[in-house]
Amino acid sequence: MVSAYYQQASVAISGVREYFDKTVKPSVREKYSFVVEFLQNPSVIGAIVPTGNAAANLMIRKITEDTSKKELRILEIGTGSGSITKFIIRLNKTFKLDAIECQPKLAAIVRQMVTDAGKTSLVTVHEKMVQDFYKDHKFDKDHKFDYIVCTLPFNSFPPDLVKQIFRQMEDTLLEEDGEISTIEYMFIPTIRLFFQKIYSLYDSEPYKKFKAVQDAKEAFLNGKKVETDITFWNFPPARITHAWKVKKD
Numbered sequence: 001m002v003s004a005y006y007q008q009a010s011v012a013i014s015g016v017r018e019y020f021d022k023t024v025k026p027s028v029r030e031k032y033s034f035v036v037e038f039l040q041n042p043s044v045i046g047a048i049v050p051t052g053n054a055a056a057n058l059m060i061r062k063i064t065e066d067t068s069k070k071e072l073r074i075l076e077i078g079t080g081s082g083s084i085t086k087f088i089i090r091l092n093k094t095f096k097l098d099a100i101e102c103q104p105k106l107a108a109i110v111r112q113m114v115t116d117a118g119k120t121s122l123v124t125v126h127e128k129m130v131q132d133f134y135k136d137h138k139f140d141k142d143h144k145f146d147y148i149v150c151t152l153p154f155n156s157f158p159p160d161l162v163k164q165i166f167r168q169m170e171d172t173l174l175e176e177d178g179e180i181s182t183i184e185y186m187f188i189p190t191i192r193l194f195f196q197k198i199y200s201l202y203d204s205e206p207y208k209k210f211k212a213v214q215d216a217k218e219a220f221l222n223g224k225k226v227e228t229d230i231t232f233w234n235f236p237p238a239r240i241t242h243a244w245k246v247k248k249d
């Protein structure tokens with residue numbers, strides 16, 4: 001019974017999506033597609049709306065401020081519908097961008113965005129999970145990235161996967177002096193931990209799992225040079241963290 005309703009709702013959503021695809025301008029369509037993907041895969045998408053312009057620009061602040069003349073190699077992980085990608089591809093810099101997105105419909109939107117901007121020679125869109133991108137990239141020692149812009153929804157991942165992705169980003173994908181930018185909603189993790197702590201009177205697993213994810217994120221930042229940006233011009237307000245790889249002697 002429930003699955004029949006779910007099927008009907010999915011058909012209705014697909015119908016509305018088709019109508020939007022034909023009639024609505026791209027920027028609205030991108031946001032709409034993102035929300036639809038969230039409704040269908042909440043834990044994979046991890047945010048109900050795309051990152052706003054203010055937070056998107058803060059996510060690429062260190063790239064914008066980079067004054068070196070070399071070609072910058074940028075990796076964006078979890079492009080969604082391209083809310084940050086659109087600013088990267090407009091950069092007035094010499095760059096190469098690899099953009100990863102695992103949801104086919106969102107990857108297609110980003111691919112179209114890149115084509116419309118005439119940047120196909122500078123940008124490669126990888127429709128895959130970052131874990132698979134890592135495997136393919138593992139032995140490509142000459143192509144590491146100067147910047148990684150990562151908006152993966154770590155809070156919905158298992159703690160071991162969070163640790164694994166941070167380790168792979170730092171050890172294999174990032175240049176020696178490279179920098180990783182990540183984003184986190186302000187207050188939400190603290191509020192979630194608080195309620196999960198209360199709920200742990202009945203079941204302690206959700207609290208333990210979420211706490212382990214927060215610990216894994218903190219452990220990644222430990223001992224690194226870190227800069228933080230905050231913006232209230234985002235829904236919800238966001239904290240952006242820029243962290244530099246620790247140089248190995």
Ligand SMILES: C[S@@+](CC[C@H](N)C(=O)[O-])C[C@H]1O[C@@H](n2cnc3c(N)ncnc32)[C@H](O)[C@@H]1O
Pocket residue numbers: 044045046047049050051077078079080081082083084100101102103106128129130131151152153
């Ligand atoms: C929170 S959204 C961010 C989207 C967009 N960058 C933004 O800021 O609006 C996270 C994105 O990561 C993608 N994603 C989730 N897990 C992934 C994985 N393992 N590999 C690649 N992309 C993933 C989701 O499909 C989603 O589009």
